[in-house]
Amino acid sequence: MNVFDIIGPVMIGPSSSHTAGAARIGRITRLLLGEPVRTAHIRFHGSFAKTWQGHGADRAVIGGLLGLNVDDENLRRSRKLAAEQGMEYDISPVQVRGAHPNTVIIEAIGGSGKTVTVQAASVGGGSVLVQYLNGMEVGFSGSKTTLIIQHKDVPGAIAKVSRLLAASRTNIATMRVFREEAGGRAVMALELDSVPEETHIDALRNVPGFDSVTLLRV
Numbered sequence: 001m002n003v004f005d006i007i008g009p010v011m012i013g014p015s016s017s018h019t020a021g022a023a024r025i026g027r028i029t030r031l032l033l034g035e036p037v038r039t040a041h042i043r044f045h046g047s048f049a050k051t052w053q054g055h056g057a058d059r060a061v062i063g064g065l066l067g068l069n070v071d072d073e074n075l076r077r078s079r080k081l082a083a084e085q086g087m088e089y090d091i092s093p094v095q096v097r098g099a100h101p102n103t104v105i106i107e108a109i110g111g112s113g114k115t116v117t118v119q120a121a122s123v124g125g126g127s128v129l130v131q132y133l134n135g136m137e138v139g140f141s142g143s144k145t146t147l148i149i150q151h152k153d154v155p156g157a158i159a160k161v162s163r164l165l166a167a168s169r170t171n172i173a174t175m176r177v178f179r180e181e182a183g184g185r186a187v188m189a190l191e192l193d194s195v196p197e198e199t200h201i202d203a204l205r206n207v208p209g210f211d212s213v214t215l216l217r218v
Contacts, residue, residue, distance in 0.1 A: 021122025026064020
């Protein structure tokens with residue numbers, strides 16, 4: 001445990017769970033979409049659903065979807081910024097059986113029509129856990145530099161990633177692979193000790209069967 005686990009992150013208040021965590025979830029969703037958000041459907045569960053107005057979770061999520069960091073003072077005026085940038089959104093409660101009290105489901109749609117759906121929980125101290133990505137159960141935090149690869153589950157996929165990261169002299173700290181079924185949709189989540197060169201990220205994006213490659217630096 002380090003000092004930030006005790007005192008929490010540098011952030012715009014009032015609550016690390018309801019503002020910093022919510023902003024981080026919004027920003028992760030924006031990064032996974034890979035383009036500016038045109039429309040967002042935000043569904044709050046549990047404690048979020050009861051307190052989002054008083055604790056500013058709405059402004060935090062919207063700010064994150066705009067690409068703001070958790071310590072950006074513009075989070076307070078994110079609704080105005082969204083209007084200025086033409087981002088539309090709606091907010092409503094949802095009940096998710098067995099979910100963490102601070103859970104939000106975000107469906108984000110970009111200008112190109114691309115869509116990403118994220119279910120994530122703010123688990124305390126500004127930390128988050130992404131639980132579902134486009135309907136697939138996953139489990140990553142994005143608290144460190146993390147590479148998220150959505151791909152088809154085929155032999156050799158992991159070897160290709162390892163080879164390209166080794167060429168970039170990037171060490172893999174942890175790696176988890178999630179899949180629906182053999183040969184179906186899959187997601188790799190790799191926590192890295194350093195940031196790969198952009199040329200190697202582009203090389204990963206050009207691998208056949210890799211649908212999406214996202215570097216999370218949140």
